[in-house]
Amino acid sequence: MLHTVNKSPFDKNSLENCLRFARKGHSILLFEDGIYGALKGTRFETLIAEGLKSSTIYVLVPDLEARGMRMDNVIDGVKATDYAGFVDLSAENKTVQAWL
């Protein structure tokens, strides 16, 4: 299953709740304001580190760069993707759940 999170973890509880229900082997895509969850040095870094143990986490680079960040700023282990990659992830997984 692919989970998508488009909200900043500081602003809303979407990422936290997504991680509660994501199962081993699931994929999680952080996009729009969700990319802030992928960054090093924030209060939520340990949450993502924990999530990485069981899920594959992706960050949408166009959303990252729009907000003045680069892959250098992203937690190790989080993978880069773009809109084409987002499409691939959606096709590869049987269902997609948006954590609005």
Place this chain on the structure above:
Amino acid sequence: MLHTVNKSPFDKNSLENCLRFARKGHSILLFEDGIYGALKGTRFETLIAEGLKSSTIYVLVPDLEARGMRMDNVIDGVKATDYAGFVDLSAENKTVQAWL
């Protein structure tokens, strides 16, 4: 100063941040989905209890009742008000700050 909070503390960080900046003697009005912050027995009960030590906290009863709650469900010390009371509070305080 009157602070208004219209978001559930579970969903957004508005109440938490409002309480960070509210000073002794300020008033805080919880309305719309903000009323959930005024309820007994939730994870945020201690946050409000702390806030009550320095601020006067109000809850808008029409919003409370719309959501199936009554003043019985509200933390002791939080005061009931309605739209007319909301107007009075706004007139009594020199400025009003909405924590959107």
Place this chain on the structure above:
Amino acid sequence: MEDEVIKKFLYVNRKAPYGTIYALESLEVVLIGAAFDQDVSLAFIDDGVYQLKKNQQTSVSSGIGVKDFSKTYRALEGYDVEKLYVDKKSMEERGLSEDDFLVDVQVFDEAQMAELMEQQDVVLSF
């Protein structure tokens, strides 16, 4: 007939009622969707559990000036929409229990809810 496909639809409700329209318009999708004979489940997570709170009181001419639509949840049974699941943690951290809800629900822990999500074909989030 194309319509003979039966898929598992899950409606995920994570928002409180009245502050935004998502709860109401999600319910409208569920009601229309009931005519399609699919396998439908509703999940209530986070503030979504507040949608089911008993004793909601408002009308166009009183309260907040918005219609109380909570009775519609009671009508779901008549449309054969009977699988309503509430997230245990969301319920408990809000100080709520099953008695607070206006319809019968099943309370699921995280593992059960994750399993439910896993089984779906279509997940609609509101």
Place this chain on the structure above:
Amino acid sequence: MEDEVIKKFLYVNRKAPYGTIYALESLEVVLIGAAFDQDVSLAFIDDGVYQLKKNQQTSVSSGIGVKDFSKTYRALEGYDVEKLYVDKKSMEERGLSEDDFLVDVQVFDEAQMAELMEQQDVVLSF
């Protein structure tokens, strides 16, 4: 003249850029407001601090397909809007420092920010 009243206006920015339009449209108010010769301050709190992040990169034809409007913050000085305050805690819990911002700001702790708010006549939140 009515316009001779000078009031203290505070714009409170608590939302990230691009995910929603509030940051951009707040800036549009500030620019128009600059013509009114009022005493203007801007506060950046919570995800609002991200509005000032350096090196934002997007355009209508690349990236997320949305115009980069961050350069406008640099233009504020030319409009005599020079009082930009960043909440220290918001900055720090995001792992940011003053070097990350595209304009000069003053970093305020909670007491200073509360004092700033207290002095205002009009607080516009976006």
Place this chain on the structure above:
Amino acid sequence: MKFGILVNEGPYQHQASDSAYQFTKAALEKGHEIYRVFFYHDGVYNASRLTVPPQDDRNIVNRWSDLGKEHNLDMVVCIAAAQRRGLLDENEAKRQGKDANNIAEGFRISGLGQLIEAGIQSERMMVFGD
């Protein structure tokens, strides 16, 4: 006392417009003056005369129009926000080469300066949003 009201969200999706309306009505009932109601961001959609809400629901646009008429309210829709979102009066439609307009009775389209002016002239500025 003189109030200014800012509405940042459209009708129905968020409660902001409902709350702003209830507040404005209560203020008027108490004898206060409303200097201006300013509709910004998606708030501009509150001024569309093309809405047809269900019979058993409130009609948010008409409610504003009626209150505006009764109390001679100055209800201003921000032109920049309105252009982005497709809210036009007859003049704007002509100027932009559009074949229709959709503004409701009692609203007028004007610039952001009207919001600043409301801040200056009102004794209290109220913000209703998301």
Place this chain on the structure above:
Amino acid sequence: MKFGILVNEGPYQHQASDSAYQFTKAALEKGHEIYRVFFYHDGVYNASRLTVPPQDDRNIVNRWSDLGKEHNLDMVVCIAAAQRRGLLDENEAKRQGKDANNIAEGFRISGLGQLIEAGIQSERMMVFGD
């Protein structure tokens, strides 16, 4: 693969419509099929032909219209959500006694059943919202 796309927010206020557009475009470029794009909640505003965004900004409505034309997309606006919010086509305007309509080229108004059908017929259903 066959995708269904649900757009829950209007243009500009939230990024949802932008992201949905970028996703849809990328999917088409990869040779996937888009069964339907369904506009719900404030998403119905994406179909207004009266928007006039600033010259240097993207035109969200035209972008959808153009993509729809190029790929013959089925772009459906929910009738119930549209009525509440003032988005009408010629037929609906007549039926509701309104003197104007505002739907853009390439969009059609229909019922919520079209969303369910998109869920049934698509292999993947994507939701973009707030």
